[in-house]
Amino acid sequence: MRWHFLDSGALPGSEQMAIDAGLMDRARETGEAVLRVYAWAEPTLSFGRNELARDRFSPVELQREGIGAVRRPTGGRVLLHDHEVTYSVTAPDSHAPTLAAGYLAINRLLRRALERLGVSVSAAPPGRTIRPTGAPCFAEPSAGELVVNGRKLVGSAQLRERGALLQHGSILLADDQPRIGTLSTVETPSVVPAATLLQALGRTPSYDQVRDALAAALDDESSYVGALAAASAGEYAGPHRARFASAEWTWRR
Numbered sequence: 001m002r003w004h005f006l007d008s009g010a011l012p013g014s015e016q017m018a019i020d021a022g023l024m025d026r027a028r029e030t031g032e033a034v035l036r037v038y039a040w041a042e043p044t045l046s047f048g049r050n051e052l053a054r055d056r057f058s059p060v061e062l063q064r065e066g067i068g069a070v071r072r073p074t075g076g077r078v079l080l081h082d083h084e085v086t087y088s089v090t091a092p093d094s095h096a097p098t099l100a101a102g103y104l105a106i107n108r109l110l111r112r113a114l115e116r117l118g119v120s121v122s123a124a125p126p127g128r129t130i131r132p133t134g135a136p137c138f139a140e141p142s143a144g145e146l147v148v149n150g151r152k153l154v155g156s157a158q159l160r161e162r163g164a165l166l167q168h169g170s171i172l173l174a175d176d177q178p179r180i181g182t183l184s185t186v187e188t189p190s191v192v193p194a195a196t197l198l199q200a201l202g203r204t205p206s207y208d209q210v211r212d213a214l215a216a217a218l219d220d221e222s223s224y225v226g227a228l229a230a231a232s233a234g235e236y237a238g239p240h241r242a243r244f245a246s247a248e249w250t251w252r253r
Contacts, residue, residue, distance in 0.1 A: 001033055001095055004228035005215050008038040013046060013070035013081070014244040015237065020166055021073050021244070022236030023090035027164040033091035034228055035109065035218050037211045040081045043176070044068035045183065048076040048157065052253050056186050059251065067183060071250045074157035074166060080183075082176045085210040088168035093160050102158055103144040106167050110146060110154060112217035114171075117210065119200045121146040121153060151195035172196045173204050 008019060016038050023034050045062065047053045049072055056078075062069050067080075089106050096102035107123060114121050124145045146154040156169030175196050181188035198204045218224050243249050 001031065001091065001223055003218060003221050003224045004032060004034045004226065005218050005224070006034055006036040006228040006230065006233055007211055007215075008036060008230060008233065010039040010041045012041045013044040013068050014241065016040070016086070017046075017070055017072060017244040018237040018240040019233050020088050020090065020168055021240040022238070023088070023233060024159075024161065024164040024166050025239075026233075026236045027090045027092050028162065031092050033089065033095060034233075035214065036088045036090070036233075037214055038086050038088070039084075039207055040068070040086070042066060042068050043080060043082040044070060045180070046079050046081060047071045047250070048078070049074060049159075050253065051075075051077055053078070054251050054253060056184050058185055059247070061185070062183065065183065069250055070244060071252070072157065072168075074159040074168065076155070076157035078180055079155060079170055080176045080180050081170060083174040083204075084170045084172050084176075085207055085214075086168065086170055087214060088166060090164065090166050093163055093165045096165065099158060099160065100144065102160070102165050102167060103156070106156075107144065107146060109214070109217050109221075110171075112220060113210070113213040114146070114153075116213040116216055117197065117201065117205055119148065119153070119197065121148055123147070124150075124152070148195040148200050151192060153195040153197070153200070155194075171210060173210075174198050 045067055096105045111121055124147050145152055145156055154169050154171050156167055158167040172194055173196060175194045177194055
């Protein structure tokens with residue numbers, strides 16, 4: 001299977017989600033995989049596909065605080081995207097026939113990238129099922145997520161649909177996640193702080209440094225064939241833009 005790399009930079013949350021969904025279409029059409037790196041044009045809450053949000057957050061208050069909101073195509077729980085580097089992988093699901101196999105294959109790429117930065121991570125052991133309406137995403141790791149000293153560093157979620165998979169997630173530079181509790185209209189349980197690259201390294205690497213480490217990890221793959229043009233990804237995103245930009249989708253639950 002052929003791999004491409006794409007750096008999308010900072011864009012609004014709805015556009016980033018549309019690109020991820022569009023690259024799933026591309027994976028179905030071409031049989032190729034894409035490792036993408038991106039950031040967020042403004043601090044943004046993202047809700048899991050089936051997560052309750054309407055009774056927990058106020059769109060008016062979020063707007064007043066300068067916080068965007070978007071609903072992901074994948075599951076999982078609420079995240080605040082700000083001081084992080086976000087990655088996504090889209091591929092034919094034949095690349096990894098099961099959810100666990102997908103996490104394992106993608107984690108190998110992520111681990112190589114983090115090791116290039118000087119961070120040693122491990123995979124969280126199997127544990128109880130994480131409910132989509134529980135505490136925020138970084139409160140506790142799901143099985144297979146990458147942790148430092150038991151604390152989640154990379155929060156990931158995966159969708160498998162019509163012959164393609166999407167896995168995307170956040171690599172934290174600093175821990176903004178406690179702010180979710182201050183933005184919520186209901187009481188949010190206190191949680192153990194997340195792991196961050198700042199804590200792991202004693203410094204905060206730049207977006208470019210994390211991006212380059214991910215690109216170098218992919219370059220180790222014998223099937224890597226080069227960068228994907230941003231314009232091509234944008235074309236695939238087109239059919240998905242209206243859904244992810246709509247309040248009906250974001251606040252549907």
